[in-house]
Amino acid sequence: MENDSHGMMWVFAGLNLIFLCCAGGLFFFLIFESYPIFKLHGFDFWLGQDWWVGETYGALPMLYGSTLVTALACLLVLPVSLAVAIFTSEFLTSTSRRCVKAVLELLAGVPGIVYGLLGVSFLSLWIKDVFGLLDGNTLATAGCLLAIMILPTVLTLSEDAMRAVPAEYRDNALGLGLSKWQTATAVVLPQALPGIMGAVLLGISRAMGETIAVMLVVGSLDRIPDPWFNIFSSAQTIPSKLGREAAESIGEGTHWSALMALGLTLFIIVLLINFIGNRFLKRRSIS
Amino acid sequence: MNSATFEKGMVFFLPILTLLVSSLLLIILATVFTKGMPALHSGFLIEASEDFGRAGGIFYQLMGTLILMTGAVLISLPVALGSVIYQTQYLKSETGKEICRQSAQVLNATPTILFGLVGYLFFGVYLETGVSWVTGSLILAVMILPTLQVSIREAIEALPDQYKDTGMALGLSPWSQIKKIIIPQCYYGIITGVFLGLARAAGETAAIMFAATTFSGIRLPESFSDPVPTLQTHMLVLTQEAANPEALSQAWGAGLVLLSLVFFLTVIAWVLRSRLKMEAEL
Numbered sequence: 001m002e003n004d005s006h007g008m009m010w011v012f013a014g015l016n017l018i019f020l021c022c023a024g025g026l027f028f029f030l031i032f033e034s035y036p037i038f039k040l041h042g043f044d045f046w047l048g049q050d051w052w053v054g055e056t057y058g059a060l061p062m063l064y065g066s067t068l069v070t071a072l073a074c075l076l077v078l079p080v081s082l083a084v085a086i087f088t089s090e091f092l093t094s095t096s097r098r099c100v101k102a103v104l105e106l107l108a109g110v111p112g113i114v115y116g117l118l119g120v121s122f123l124s125l126w127i128k129d130v131f132g133l134l135d136g137n138t139l140a141t142a143g144c145l146l147a148i149m150i151l152p153t154v155l156t157l158s159e160d161a162m163r164a165v166p167a168e169y170r171d172n173a174l175g176l177g178l179s180k181w182q183t184a185t186a187v188v189l190p191q192a193l194p195g196i197m198g199a200v201l202l203g204i205s206r207a208m209g210e211t212i213a214v215m216l217v218v219g220s221l222d223r224i225p226d227p228w229f230n231i232f233s234s235a236q237t238i239p240s241k242l243g244r245e246a247a248e249s250i251g252e253g254t255h256w257s258a259l260m261a262l263g264l265t266l267f268i269i270v271l272l273i274n275f276i277g278n279r280f281l282k283r284r285s286i287s
Numbered sequence: 288m289n290s291a292t293f294e295k296g297m298v299f300f301l302p303i304l305t306l307l308v309s310s311l312l313l314i315i316l317a318t319v320f321t322k323g324m325p326a327l328h329s330g331f332l333i334e335a336s337e338d339f340g341r342a343g344g345i346f347y348q349l350m351g352t353l354i355l356m357t358g359a360v361l362i363s364l365p366v367a368l369g370s371v372i373y374q375t376q377y378l379k380s381e382t383g384k385e386i387c388r389q390s391a392q393v394l395n396a397t398p399t400i401l402f403g404l405v406g407y408l409f410f411g412v413y414l415e416t417g418v419s420w421v422t423g424s425l426i427l428a429v430m431i432l433p434t435l436q437v438s439i440r441e442a443i444e445a446l447p448d449q450y451k452d453t454g455m456a457l458g459l460s461p462w463s464q465i466k467k468i469i470i471p472q473c474y475y476g477i478i479t480g481v482f483l484g485l486a487r488a489a490g491e492t493a494a495i496m497f498a499a500t501t502f503s504g505i506r507l508p509e510s511f512s513d514p515v516p517t518l519q520t521h522m523l524v525l526t527q528e529a530a531n532p533e534a535l536s537q538a539w540g541a542g543l544v545l546l547s548l549v550f551f552l553t554v555i556a557w558v559l560r561s562r563l564k565m566e567a568e569l
Contacts, residue, residue, distance in 0.1 A: 022394060113542070212493050216523075250407060
């Protein structure tokens with residue numbers, strides 16, 4: 001009996017090791033596979049502006065595209081999610097609150113490809129018509145689509161953060177004669193700020209890694225827009241580049257290594273943002 | 288504008304905004320429904336696609352999606368269950384637990400396309416599974432691992448302490464406790480995780496588009512090394528033909544089926560989860 005128990009422990013430990021290897025192996029493989037391109041180009045890989053397969057590989061346009069699209073999504077999503085989070089957490093009854101949360105959870109589960117289809121059929125056409133562009137596949141289109149995609153994540157986490165502010169704070173504020181609105185904005189909101197920061201950072205890390213939907217509407221052009229703030233031009237993000245080109249050279253050659261280096265870059269950025277975001281969320285729950 | 292008017296304005300404006308955000312789900316559902324309905328004919332679910340996906344049904348694509356997600360959960364479940372049991376029942380060191388927690392976060396945060404690329408390289412090239420449904424299932428299995436782990440962990444951590452104390456007082460070994468107490472009591476958590484994992488795997492495109500799928504040609508896989516067509520990649524190919532109304536209409540039809548599948552699985556997971564909560568409150 002006792003031996004049996006001991007044997008099972010090793011089975012569970014082995015399964016846990018498999019899980020740890022999945023996470024560690026991912027990182028190891030990305031570094032290992034992208035090593036040749038860093039040997040070839042060094043850190044210029046991140047600064048180069050040209051990407052000609054077989055000649056030169058520069059990641060700057062993709063890095064820039066990813067950053068701009070994410071920033072745009074973030075700018076669009078922040079005011080909306082803040083407003084809705086305040087209302088849901090402070091004004092709604094618990095039944096309606098639960099309904100909103102359920103809707104958000106379903107929204108978060110909508111497959112990226114469905115968003116992509118919606119983007120291609122509606123959003124990109126609208127943007128083309130409204131701004132009188134030749135091509136509706138732009139950074140702005142991708143940014144708007146991403147904003148809709150990360151809205152449920154950011155919103156539900158922000159709402160949790162506001163909900164987690166102790167009830168005594170509210171009671172005290174209301175007892176002092178503050179209105180419900182003043183309580184929400186002057187008492188609850190500042191307390192929930194770290195949590196909301198965390199929510200936004202987690203949303204950003206999701207937006208950075210989204211592939212399919214962005215790939216379909218961003219236009220896939222490997223250049224930095226001219227002028228640099230022109231969000232109505234086609235560009236490329238890191239995941240969309242990977243999605244477009246990985247099939248051409250899978251597993252071998254410098255091209256593959258360059259793509260893996262892009263992947264490594266994305267991985268590190270996303271993990272960093274995610275780590276900081278989780279730190280913020282955790283700080284709330286401890287205090 | 289003084290602050291009182293501003294306040295009144297906001298209190299009036301916020302419900303509208305909230306309603307709007309909540310109706311986003313309805314808008315998406317209604318759009319997919321109205322656009323997808325024309326493509327749905329009586330045999331849509333049981334016919335093969337014809338003319339490069341522009342006509343016919345989506346039977347093999349649907350089967351492909353079902354095969355990949357089922358395979359993923361079958362591979363992922365033992366690993367998730369075993370690792371969570373190890374972390375909660377055996378692992379004592381705080382550092383070890385922290386490493387496991389961080390690794391789960393890494394897996395959860397990783398952009399899915401990276402699973403596709405690295406997974407194809409590791410499973411497809413080094414383990415020689417090639418472009419096949421096996422590779423796809425393995426990749427998706429790694430991807431949904433954190434989803435399953437979270438559900439199982441929640442269920443295990445929600446177990447009342449008395450259960451464990453009673454088990455120890457009866458002199459049960461850790462393995463007997465797991466067999467007799469933890470797994471039977473956390474049954475619902477495990478099933479919830481399974482359905483959330485299935486939903487997540489069903490909605491994923493980027494991770495499998497290089498490693499597991501084909502657009503036309505192959506139907507049901509006949510061996511371990513055959514790729515399968517899937518709903519997601521079928522939609523992706525058709526969407527890129529946006530100028531062709533027939534292709535787009537078929538894409539909406541496939542989208543409607545995919546969305547229904549994902550929502551159906553999520554709602555089942557909810558029902559099970561609420562049952563879990565009720566049991567915990569007893």
